[in-house]
Amino acid sequence: MEPSVLVSLLIVLGLAAAIPVVMVILGRAFGPKRPTEVKYSVYECGLEPPVDARRRFTVKFYEVAVLFVVFDVEVAFLFPWALLFKKSSGFLFFGEMIVFLGILGVGLFYVIKRGALEWE
Amino acid sequence: MESYFTFVSSVLGFEPTSLLGFVGAIAVWAVPITAFVSVVGLVSIWLERKISAHIQCRVGPMEVGPHGALQTLADGIKLLGKEDLVPAQADRILFGLAPMLVFASTFVGFAVIPFSQKAVIADLNLGIFFLAAVGSLEAIGVVMAGWSSNNKWSLFGAIRAATQVVSYEIPLGLSLLAVVVVAGSMSLNDITQAQSGWVWNWFLFRNPFMWAVFLIYFIASLAECKRAPFDLPEAESELVSGFHTEYSGMRFAIFFLAEYGAMYIVSAIAVVLFFGGWYTGIPFLDHISGSIGGTTGVVVENLIGAGTIIVKSFLLICVQMWIRWTLPRIRLDQMMDLCLKYLLPFSLVLLVAVSLWQAFQGPIDGGNSVMGMIMLAATVASLIWMRRLAGRVSKASALRRELPVVKTGL
Numbered sequence: 236m237e238p239s240v241l242v243s244l245l246i247v248l249g250l251a252a253a254i255p256v257v258m259v260i261l262g263r264a265f266g267p268k269r270p271t272e273v274k275y276s277v278y279e280c281g282l283e284p285p286v287d288a289r290r291r292f293t294v295k296f297y298e299v300a301v302l303f304v305v306f307d308v309e310v311a312f313l314f315p316w317a318l319l320f321k322k323s324s325g326f327l328f329f330g331e332m333i334v335f336l337g338i339l340g341v342g343l344f345y346v347i348k349r350g351a352l353e354w355e
Numbered sequence: 356m357e358s359y360f361t362f363v364s365s366v367l368g369f370e371p372t373s374l375l376g377f378v379g380a381i382a383v384w385a386v387p388i389t390a391f392v393s394v395v396g397l398v399s400i401w402l403e404r405k406i407s408a409h410i411q412c413r414v415g416p417m418e419v420g421p422h423g424a425l426q427t428l429a430d431g432i433k434l435l436g437k438e439d440l441v442p443a444q445a446d447r448i449l450f451g452l453a454p455m456l457v458f459a460s461t462f463v464g465f466a467v468i469p470f471s472q473k474a475v476i477a478d479l480n481l482g483i484f485f486l487a488a489v490g491s492l493e494a495i496g497v498v499m500a501g502w503s504s505n506n507k508w509s510l511f512g513a514i515r516a517a518t519q520v521v522s523y524e525i526p527l528g529l530s531l532l533a534v535v536v537v538a539g540s541m542s543l544n545d546i547t548q549a550q551s552g553w554v555w556n557w558f559l560f561r562n563p564f565m566w567a568v569f570l571i572y573f574i575a576s577l578a579e580c581k582r583a584p585f586d587l588p589e590a591e592s593e594l595v596s597g598f599h600t601e602y603s604g605m606r607f608a609i610f611f612l613a614e615y616g617a618m619y620i621v622s623a624i625a626v627v628l629f630f631g632g633w634y635t636g637i638p639f640l641d642h643i644s645g646s647i648g649g650t651t652g653v654v655v656e657n658l659i660g661a662g663t664i665i666v667k668s669f670l671l672i673c674v675q676m677w678i679r680w681t682l683p684r685i686r687l688d689q690m691m692d693l694c695l696k697y698l699l700p701f702s703l704v705l706l707v708a709v710s711l712w713q714a715f716q717g718p719i720d721g722g723n724s725v726m727g728m729i730m731l732a733a734t735v736a737s738l739i740w741m742r743r744l745a746g747r748v749s750k751a752s753a754l755r756r757e758l759p760v761v762k763t764g765l
Contacts, residue, residue: 244477247466250385251459255609259439259451262605266438275443277506278600288507296518302695303521310528313706314484314541317532320710321539329714336703343700352695354688 298351309339388465388476395619396612397427402669403615403676410680437604442504445601449503454602454609456496461616463489468623469543471633471660473653482543483531486624487524490579493617494520497588500610501598512597515687516581516588522694523578523585529702530572533709534628537561543624547632554636555727559629560734562712562726564705569629571702573671576621578694580614583679587687622671623664630667633660 408415416423467482469475501513538546578585589597599610644652
């Protein structure tokens with residue numbers, strides 16, 4: 236990989252940061268600025284929100300997050316394996332992956348059977 | 356291989372080493388990519404309104420420009436003149452940062468999508484991995500937007516979006532892995548070049564499991580883009596507008612642009628991974644520089660390539676829109692069930708099947724064309740069969756077609 240690839244990636248990253256900033260500045264420049272108290276209140280159909288929005292939410296979402304960490308790390312680990320698969324000897328390499336996937340598959344089966352993914 | 360940088364510099368006569376040449380090269384990159392992202396946004400928003408209108412027996416926007424083609428531009432100018440609101444209770448820093456993060460995660464993806472063999476800004480050899488990594492940054496931006504707004508609709512939308520995006524990332528990643536196993540490379544350029552030649556060399560027809568891998572990728576990418584039937588984070592009837600309820604003016608426009616940019620990104624990835632990227636599927640057209648010769652030949656070849664991948668991607672975007680305006684939104688529990696109980700085990704099995712196929716085939720790539728032709732024939736046959744089936748179903752609902760076309764401007 237030539238260094239110009241990384242330079243061009245950096246340029247695109249810079250652009251990605253600059254474009255929204257320019258858009259917001261343009262919006263501020265052209266848009267009106269007439270603040271009223273109602274306008275800056277929470278979108279709640281004109282009612283005063285009875286409670287703060289930042290409250291606790293159901294634990295189900297945390298379960299999904301834990302599952303995500305397990306399986307996404309698995310996918311990340313499999314990328315080098317997949318990259319080398321074509322150049323490898325084939326079946327031994329395949330077997331190693333099966334052991335890895337098998338353990339995770341058993342885990343997934345357990346999670347489903349225990350009903351961790353049931354949403355009432 | 357000559358990069359886009361040196362190629363464009365040599366065509367335009369820049370000296371890449373001098374300072375002027377460097378500034379020129381930045382302009383050569385920056386202007387087209389920015390213009391392209393905006394044009395993709397404008398065209399796909401117009402397409403969405405036209406397609407939704409025609410599906411619902413309307414005509415959609417007609418007034419601004421031919422067939423309303425400039426309507427999106429007019430809307431953008433209108434958004435420019437709107438007040439930039441930050442709610443009083445909002446966390447101002449995160450509220451400002453969120454649309455930028457969402458936009459950046461989409462925009463950076465455009466850097467590694469190849470338009471032709473040479474017209475790719477950064478030909479990373481970790482292309483797919485990079486796209487998966489920056490794509491998941493979007494979830495953080497969405498959660499930031501929902502949390503900082505201090506509005507319960509925004510927060511619910513953000514939680515739903517985060518759950519959906521992270522869980523569909525797993526089947527998405529597994530289907531990317533299946534393609535990496537077949538291609539033996541993560542560079543989008545190498546993957547495309549492995550599909551050169553006739554149509555049946557495309558990865559979609561490489562082995563009997565690729566169609567299923569593509570379908571899983573497509574479903575997961577719909578969820579990643581928060582498109583219907585997975586538009587729970589923005590469910591208008593439940594959550595006002597989801598995580599961007601409190602956003603107005605240009606900040607809202609940034610979210611909107613990023614959303615339609617992401618649709619192009621996922622479609623372009625699908626085209627590169629399964630539909631032969633910039634290759635037309637006709638070897639003569641793909642190597643036209645051999646028969647024209649010189650710089651003209653190279654330019655024409657690259658233009659054909661860029662046109663091909665853009666047309667293919669927009670066809671997939673049209674399919675995404677067709678699905679959005681055909682299927683009803685699913686519930687949260689159905690969404691999670693579909694991902695973790697069906698797509699995830701199924702994509703694990705598919706990964707095993709694809710790698711087993713590859714292991715039997717060994718490092719020799721013989722027999723790919725024969726397999727490809729068989730798969731292409733099977734695909735065409737099943738498409739004809741499905742068309743027949745659909746014809747029989749739609750005859751039963753022929754009444755719908757007799758409804759009068761109502762002319763409205765949306």
